[in-house]
Amino acid sequence: MSASTTSIPVIDFQDFDPTQSQKLLQASKEWGCFRLINHSIPPTLMAEMKSVVRTLLDLPVEIKQRNKDVIAGSGYVGHSKANPLYEGLGLYDIASIDAVIEFCSQLETSPSQRETIIKYSQCVHELAMDIGRKLCRSIGIRINMDLFEGWPFQFRINKYNFTPESIGSSGVQIHTDSGFLTLLQDDDTVNGLEVMDENSGEFIAVDPLPGSILVNFGDIAKVWSNGRFCNVRHRVQCKEAAVRVSIALFVLGPKEVAVEAPPELVVDSECPRLYVPFTFEEYRKLRLSTGLRAGEALALVQNTK
Numbered sequence: 169m170s171a172s173t174t175s176i177p178v179i180d181f182q183d184f185d186p187t188q189s190q191k192l193l194q195a196s197k198e199w200g201c202f203r204l205i206n207h208s209i210p211p212t213l214m215a216e217m218k219s220v221v222r223t224l225l226d227l228p229v230e231i232k233q234r235n236k237d238v239i240a241g242s243g244y245v246g247h248s249k250a251n252p253l254y255e256g257l258g259l260y261d262i263a264s265i266d267a268v269i270e271f272c273s274q275l276e277t278s279p280s281q282r283e284t285i286i287k288y289s290q291c292v293h294e295l296a297m298d299i300g301r302k303l304c305r306s307i308g309i310r311i312n313m314d315l316f317e318g319w320p321f322q323f324r325i326n327k328y329n330f331t332p333e334s335i336g337s338s339g340v341q342i343h344t345d346s347g348f349l350t351l352l353q354d355d356d357t358v359n360g361l362e363v364m365d366e367n368s369g370e371f372i373a374v375d376p377l378p379g380s381i382l383v384n385f386g387d388i389a390k391v392w393s394n395g396r397f398c399n400v401r402h403r404v405q406c407k408e409a410a411v412r413v414s415i416a417l418f419v420l421g422p423k424e425v426a427v428e429a430p431p432e433l434v435v436d437s438e439c440p441r442l443y444v445p446f447t448f449e450e451y452r453k454l455r456l457s458t459g460l461r462a463g464e465a466l467a468l469v470q471n472t473k
């Protein structure tokens with residue numbers, strides 16, 4: 169199939185029946201990404217949030233710089249040599265209301281902007297938890313708490329200053345996300361995101377679908393699923409001269425305990441444990457220190473026994 173006719177799977181959360189559950193599993197394995205439609209974030213809230221985010225990204229740089237890092241790269245990221253078109257603001261953990269309020273004070277938001285940010289962060293957090301529950305149910309794992317309970321939920325708002333001169337150049341280089349999964353509210357009209365089809369090795373354009381949420385699996389999902397889920401490689405390319413804005417929530421990994429596939433996903437003879445247990449913090453630092461950003465760092469935590 170040619171790149172132009174291939175598109176990523178679409179999962180409907182309104183009628184999440186066994187057929188959708190199978191589709192979810194298949195998309196997680198084959199693509200490591202899918203679009204969610206009829207999810208629980210109200211369209212009006214998505215639109216309000218997009219408008220708030222645009223205003224924040226347009227603030228003077230002196231104010232944006234008050235958005236400090238909690239972990240490397242979690243706060244303001246300005247234009248750089250490596251990514252001259254990109255700029256972003258962020259927050260390490262939206263699961264903490266205090267951290268969300270601190271983010272709002274750093275950027276001097278109005279009370280109504282703050283209300284939108286708080287509401288959006290609660291809704292997107294709940295949606296992520298629901299995806300975790302549905303994934304567990306679909307793959308046949310029974311746990312007595314939410315899969316992502318207590319994990320940090322990193323939040324990032326991205327702006328790409330695409331101009332006529334930058335068409336054809338890179339907005340964000342090829343990478344995988346380091347955590348378990350990412351929920352992305354991408355731009356409603358400006359395209360640029362591409363994901364790799366692991367079968368053909370080709371990049372596939374992910375065209376905007378207003379109102380939907382894009383879900384990407386990262387390296388931790390591959391480890392937790394004992395190699396079943398695909399950690400999708402993706403990038404952002406400048407394809408048109410317009411500002412592109414996206415809102416990302418990264419569900420990272422457990423805070424203190426090691427990331428390990430549950431016993432149901434490890435079958436000694438057919439599917440032995442592929443990775444040694446490690447904490448997300450260790451893995452994050454490994455990616456940073458090696459500069460291996462497209463999933464290659466997983467080779468360094470493989471179980472060789």
Ligand SMILES: O=C(O)CCC(=O)C(=O)O
Binds near residue numbers: 324326340354361414
């Ligand atoms: O802006 C986008 O569409 C994707 C950004 C991305 O891949 C990331 O922040 O990890």
Ligand SMILES: [Fe+2]
Binds near residue numbers: 345
């Ligand atoms: Fe990404």
